[in-house]
Amino acid sequence: MTPDLLAVPVTRALLSVSDKTGIVDFARALADAGVELVSTGGTAKALRDAGLAVKDVAELTGFPEMMDGRVKTLHPAVHGGLLAVRDDAGHVASMTQHGIGAIDLAVVNLYPFEKTVESGADADTVIENIDIGGPAMVRSAAKNHAWVAILTDPADYAAVLAEVAAGGTTMATRRRLAGKAFAHTGQYDSYIARWFAQQADGGQDDGEQDELTLRYGENPHQQARVRPDAAGSAGLPQARQVQGKALSYNNYNDADAALELIAEFRDADPTVVIVKHANPCGVATAATLADAYEAAFACDTVSAFGGIIALNRAIDAATARAITGIFTEVVVAPGADDEALAIFAAKKNLRLLLTDGLPDPHREGEVTKEIVGGVLVQSRDNGRLTDDMLRVVTKRAPTPQELADCRFAWTVAKHVKSNAIVYAKDGSTAGVGAGQMNRLESARIAAWKAKDAADKAGWGEARTTGSAVASDAFFPFADGLMAAVEAGATVVIQPGGSIRDDEVIAAADAAGLAMVFTGMRHFRH
Known part of the structure; x- marks a missing residue:
């Protein structure tokens, strides 16, 4: 295997691209550097039209393109040139025996499958835009990146040209490009797999996305499917x-x-x-x-x-x-x-x-849940906390930092299953207690998790020390609040509204806590 510091000179390049952005200028620069150009189909035509000398792949393979272009690069003369390990005596002997020339640089990107699907093309057209030879060349070159540079993105043309001019592509660049190449083919294959899954589930009709059948539901004995919103969203x-x-x-x-x-x-x-x-x-x-x-x-x-x-x-x-x-x-x-x-x-x-951006957390909408004999329907919990909603109920008011931690903890608590308790400090959760039958247990679990995290990290104390604690609903008794005090919280944010609010406020004052009421609850069942 070639040493990491060895630059590999580029003497022959194979160019076969669907996206021809910058390809003519790039190929001209290669030709000016003395690189032999080998190409296929439309790419070869574009280069010849620009006055460049190009060897057709058919000259390497001895076979013309056939079957409407489905078969052109799937040949040992191409893949042997890409995959040969140049310092392996056996590989070199095979190249000599079969007249296979080395390919030092491959410039390949793939048929526009996704754009073809999005254009509304029929199934036959979509299938013809499944690239076969392209991914094979990309993967061959990427696998052999010790010797071959693989370019799948025009944004990398300039950097590669600079190295070619300096004597050859570096291992660092070839390794980076190989990673991008495998990401490129992986993404491409995922598009194709999703299209076939949609076709198996009925495809797309009348401009609406049909339901997609899933392997199973929450458990293997349950059936499941996803029904996309026909109107579209950032979901x-x-x-x-x-x-x-x-x-x-x-x-x-x-x-x-x-x-x-x-x-x-x-x-x-x-x-x-x-x-x-x-x-x-x-x-x-x-x-x-x-x-x-x-x-x-x-x-x-x-x-x-x-x-x-x-x-x-x-x-x-x-x-x-x-x-x-x-x-x-x-x-x-x-x-x-x-x-x-x-x-x-x-x-x-x-x-x-x-995703195409992030959804609006305050958007309108409805949430449904099937029950025996009917369906429950409610509007989304898109309530937001505003400054005028906050009411300080203790003798001590929160500091600006405590108030910021309160807001952060409150935002997270809205998305924790009830009963929910969230400790937060300096823009980070310190402990989360979720889904318990009483609030005291949620407060204790969250504190225990924070201590466990501190022990694992080797911190001197849990991050609940000096933290804000948020409760998605009111504290019905002072015991949950006192669990937060024991964990080291210094400020509390909660809806308020309990018949024992006075008792809870008194306990907070006695402990030197600051506490704010929001007047808004965020149960999440």
Whole structure:
């Protein structure tokens, strides 16, 4: 294998692109550098029309393009030139014996399958836009990136030309391009798989998206399907799945919970939400997405394993590396850069969904639930907290930082199953207690989780020390409040409205807490 520092000179390049952006100028620069150009079909025509000398792939293979262009590059003369290990004596002997020339650079992008589907084309046209030879060449070149550079994105043309002019492509560049290449083919295959799944479920008629049958429901003995909103929205059914197998019922349910919560932070600083079984187990806002992820993950490193992650910004490489440090089921974000896509591509079981922005957390709508003999219908919980709603009820008022922590904890608590208790400090959850039959137990569980996280991280104290605590409904007794005091909370945000409010307020005053009432409840059953 070639040393990392060795630059590989480019003497022959294979160009076969659907997206011809910049290809003529790029090919001309290669030709000026003495690189032999080999090409196919429409790409070869475009280069010849520009006055460039191009060798047709048929000259390498000895076979013409056939079957309406379905067969042209699937030949040992092409793939041998891409896959040959140049310092392997056996490979070199095979190349010599069969007259196979090395290909040092492949420039390939694929038939416009997604655009063809979106154009409303018939099934036969869509199928003809399933690229076969292209992905094969991309994968061959990427596999042999020790010797071959693979270009799938015109944005990389300039950087590669600079290296060609300097003597050859570097290992660092070839490795980076290989990662992008596998992300490119993985994304392409996911489009095709989703189209076939839709066709198997009836396709699309009258401009509406039909239901998609899922493998099963919450449990294997249950049937399930997803029915996309025909009007469209920034939801999961409309998201672009870049990689990973199809979503299950539970994936949809949990990822939707993560998407609903991250939408609350769509205008905030970089924020990351980690959800497990439809409950947030870590939420944080920080200067960078990577920092936000680390803070959210630290809240509950056990529950985060196999969880769902939602982000309010396009994912960068540093964040992708952090996320792929453990097993994650689904990642949802409004975008991801090329380096992040390449990093995720190495985790084939990770499902990556890119949405068209984030939904409006305050949008109107209805929520339905089937019950025996009927259906319950209610409006969405799109209530928002405003300054005029906050009422300080204790002798001590919260500091500005405490109030900010209160708002953060309150926002998260809205998305935690009742009874919900959330501790937060400095823009990060410290402990989450969810779904208990009484509020005291939720407060104790959240505090215990915070202590466990501190012990695992080796912190001197739990992050509940000096934290804000939010309760989705009023404290019916002072015992839940006192559990928060024991955990180290210094400020409380809750709806108020209990017949024992005076007792709870007195307990807060005695403990030196600040407490604000919102007058709004956020039960989530």
